[in-house]
Amino acid sequence: MKRPYPGWLAALASGAVLTLSGCASDAPLDTLEPQGPISRSIDSLSDPIFLVAGIVFVVIFGATAVIWWKFRDDHSTDEFPEQVHGNFRAEVGWTVGPAVIMAVIAVFTLISHFDLNSSDRTDIQVAVDGTTTSWDPEIVVVGQQWWWEFRYYFDGLDGVDLSDSRNLPPADIVTANQMVIPTGSEIGLSITSRDVIHSFWIPALNGKRDAVPRRVSPWKIEADVPGVYFGQCTEFCGLSHSRMRMQTVAMEPADFQAWVESQMGPAVAPKGVAAQRGQEVFEGQCARCHVVNGVNDATSSGADLVANAAPNLTHLMSRTTYAGGIFNLYEPNGTLNRPQLEAWLRNAPAEKPAYAEGRRGMPAMGLSEGQIDDVVAYLQTLGEAPAFDIIAATEVE
Amino acid sequence: MTDTMELEAPARPLGAYTRPKANTGWRDWVTTIDHKKIGILYGAAAMVFFVIGGIEALLIRLQLATPDGTVLGADTYNRVFTMHGVTMVFLVIMPLAAAFANYLLPLQVGARDVAFPRLNALSFWIFLAGALFLNMSWILGDAPDGGWFAYAPNTGVVFSPGKGMDFYAIGLQITGIASLVSAMNLIVTVLNMRAPGMTLFKMPVFTWMILVVQFLLLFAIPVITVALFLLMFDRNFGSNFFNPEMGADPLLWQHLFWIFGHPEVYILILPSFGIISEVIPTFSRKPLFGYPFMVFSGIAIGFMGWGVWAHHMFVSGIGPISVAAFSVSTMFIAVPTGVKILNWLATMWGGRVRFNTPMLFASGVVSMFTIGGLSGVTHSLAPADTQQTDTYYIVAHFHYVIFGGALLGIFAGFYFWWPKVFGHLLSDKLGKWNFWLMLVGFNMTFGPMHILGLQGMSRRIDSYSPGFGFEFWNMFATIGAFIIALGVLAFIVNVVMSARRARHEPPVGPDPWDARSLEWFTPNPTPVHNFDDDIQVEALDEFWHRKYGEDQNGQVVRVASAEEVCQDGSATDTHLPSPSYWPVVLAAGLPFVGLGLMYTLWLCVPGAVLILMAIYGWSFEPVDDPDGPHGHHNDHGSDEPADDGASGTTPAEEAPVV
């Protein structure tokens, strides 16, 4: 066996880890490409530790390579090597050495950690009902099988009781799977769940925080520049865990203002005949789970779902993805992605696995094709389409 | 366990309870209470489950090879990865460690058997009963689907209404009993049964590491038992331990699970550390560098392992203070582990290293485990872990430590001790194929997972969409997994071929590797009675010291051949404990009780009958069989097993308690 140990192979691989993952620009969930100050501070802690690990790695593999190279038995001698039983000083050395290295790392970690868990939010001005109020930007994030809800309370969360996540007080804005935030401001999050444990994660903006039923966990995010930032539920939460994604849409503050204004309004009565027929179907079949503000505000009966909630559809069209952020609502050219939406209404569990009979996920509604056309027409009246660049940015494929 | 405790022993054998005599055939295997055969049984069973767990892994890899995979549905996928994790941890690595511990520990301390041979058999059969029980869930169509750490409330009846999580909760309780019984047994064995002169600090490092592991099991198993009991009560009797609707806190499960779970990962790795601490000095022709440091660092790892559990919960919302404390405590686990790695390197350094297959695997552990350990350290920085947790970066970490650490070490042990157990060597040539295929396949499979994880690929997802940059490395990893499978296949081929070849070849002789510790005093394969005579131990590595001395220049010189030092296995006067039916009968009762709790309580009846019958039979079993193979009692003092019913210093009418 005259072969050097392929330490170089592994060394190469680890080098590849750092480079390849660092420059994978087509990886929207990449953890090493921070897009805001919070994730950047995590990154600036991670990078040096990767380096330290890399150095230790090189030392260990270097030593291994030397052993393979130099101390291999080449049958040139019968003599026994020197019988060293140990070396107290060396051993104390490599006990204390790593301890010191770790102690130094610990200091930086603690600084970064407490920084990550503190908040310094400043108020944002938003127009609510025509008057400008200042809002301590904090959004309530609610996970349930298998989609996310985001609730905005512009009077602040101080008086809001979040302890019973299945009966949350009415909010100013309720949206699903796409959270909209202004750029340049730290946004606080209050994360909870209506059923099992989920985990909220937008890698470009911050690390994860679990959504635990009956607990409200604080977290925060911040984006430098406008854009669509992808996320994924990362705590195993049952059947469709893999299809529980989300996006955060960061807008210039002015655009955010406009968005808030458009979201505050209730649904307008549909005009066309088909859409009106669609609304009837909706009120008959869908309204028992879905809320459309102005139509059935508080009447949805949660009894049909374990989580006691389905996505609020008032401004459905202002989102670009749906059903846990896995389907595009629009074609790349900005027109409605009709086949997918129809398929969803025809048989949702076939599109996204669910336990509808166990009251988790959207059931197959058994609508006729005509009804589906009508409902689609109705849904199209719910909210206005977002800016084209947002549509373009959500297209993953 | 107390409930199996025999409270009394009869003054005279009752005719109906004669002990089995079979020495050959399947009867022998079922009733044996010989630690060596039990070790082999553990090993064989675990390897079967390794292939099952491996096939599950291959299914995972096939599903993930391409985006939007359709090999398995979401539901099946969730069951497959859950069972893959459960199988590999509880039914493969743990019992493989038990295989080595059972076979070698008594030999390494120079004992006739373990302290309680019948309890030892009981442990194995209970393990097997639990393992079959868990896998029965596939046949009954409802494998567990909550992930191996089974976070509440996703595993409650509301969210997991099938029977799967019941199989999990009850099955792991059963295997837990096995681990606990065997832990108690081995602790007593090490403390009480050592050969004359063998002080604790003359014990081989393997024995030490196994001892530490038994203490970890002793204290960790009850914790998961509590958790599993509570889960079982929640699911079957409507209690509210993990039901948030009634005001429970789901984090309680996480704490209980990981208080067990983190010590558990050291339970997985330390046996392998022990194995390579035997292999490396042997093949480097040098004593282990810094024996006391090796022992103390093992103990330190065992202790520190209890103070870090919440590093699995950095993002659960346990509060910044707790996270900070656990983050820092976790970092310092790198210290004792680092001592081990560096001491192994120092052992090899300056040696004359023979790279036979066992040494290849051992050297593989040193380097591959380091990669996994280093990624572990990157997780321990809580802020960094918020990005890493629950991604493939974690999957990469734990496969590097478990596959690259625990499993490669176990393979080193296979190749090293194969002649001890079966009397012939495994082929070195095929062994090298085995090693290189596994090493290359392993790095191809799990290396890219670092990249995938940092690119944001979550774990436990049955599919991913194209466009996230996951395609290439997933396909790459899947190819790697099949190369690992080839490596495993090479091992199986090697086992079969070597056994065939050995039939035409002379036996391997007493000391194929120029080894160092006590087990090599016995001939290969080890005779039923182990040692012909007690060995008076004077030094660490007693066997080696009997072969070598020093000349006046301090040079090592051979003073005796292995043949001279080894015993010839010819002793015939050793008393051998008789086999027993009852361990297997008792174990067979447990799955019935489990099924009864799940389906209909009536099924508990046959289970209870079997168990009671076994306890009764166990208690009234004649202490010794007069027609047994060896009627002679010789006085062996404290290294005589206590529950064979006939230990030398135990007068027959004074039967032991257990």
Add this chain to the structure above:
Amino acid sequence: MSDTAAVSHGHGTGTGLSNNKLLMWVFLGSECLLFGGLISTYLIYRGRFGDGPAPGDIFDIPFTSVSSFVLLMSSLTMVLALAALQRGDIRNNRVWLLTTALLGSLFIGGQVYEFTTFVREGLGYTTSPFSSAFFTLTGFHGVHVSLGIIMLMSLLISSLRGTLTKERSETVEIVGLYWHFVDVVWIFIFTVIYLVPSPTS
């Protein structure tokens, strides 16, 4: 039994202790973690009684004090049983074994009574996290006591059959260790669960 034999054989190793006794102590070390887990669960949940009865409302301290006292005294009779056998006093050994078993049964009887009273007062097993934790903890302890009673009865039967002799006093000692341990756990439970003031509704 064989503990001193090792030494007299000149084996300079091992602990010189009986395997069986060592086994029991190792087991008891393990049991600490089991009861610790259950007690912690109880402590975490004792304030979570929802709409059901609260611990502070429902505990009957005088009653539990009496049954705790009964269990405590059973430890005395247990040790007397052992001492008797070690002297070779078979008769007193039997008397004390029987007394111990009876005291244990009395304790269990008290527990059954307590449970039924609680259930009547609206505290079922499924009422709240508190109730589940309470019944599970005390139930686990009760099962341990019951197993102990079975062991004591087996000893008694063995004694009546004439096989429980002075030489086998170690068996009694080992069962005694178990029994005292269960008592010691109750000392803990009694203070921490009953005497430390509990939340009321």
Add this chain to the structure above:
Amino acid sequence: MSTAAAEHVDSNDEEHEHPSDAKYMQIAAILAFVTALEVGTYFVEMPGAVLIPLLMVMMVYKFFYVAAWFMHLRFDSPLFTKFFVTGLVLATVVYGILLTIFEFWHKG
């Protein structure tokens, strides 16, 4: 684990001095007395800061009395004590941390 104890074989000179029945009764009387004190606290108003430490002290006192005398840890091999105490201390520390996390630290 406990090296010292395991090496320690000499102190094993047969039958340790076991206490007499009277001694056991005496211990039991003390235990009964402490139990009475414990129960007594139930009938006396006391601030928690006093009561709880008091109860704990009495509990530990009883605990060690039973362990030392009835379980013979006083006379038996220190190895037994070590096993038991290891389990006890481990349980206390680990579950103590657990309870602390739940009681004090888990809020943000």
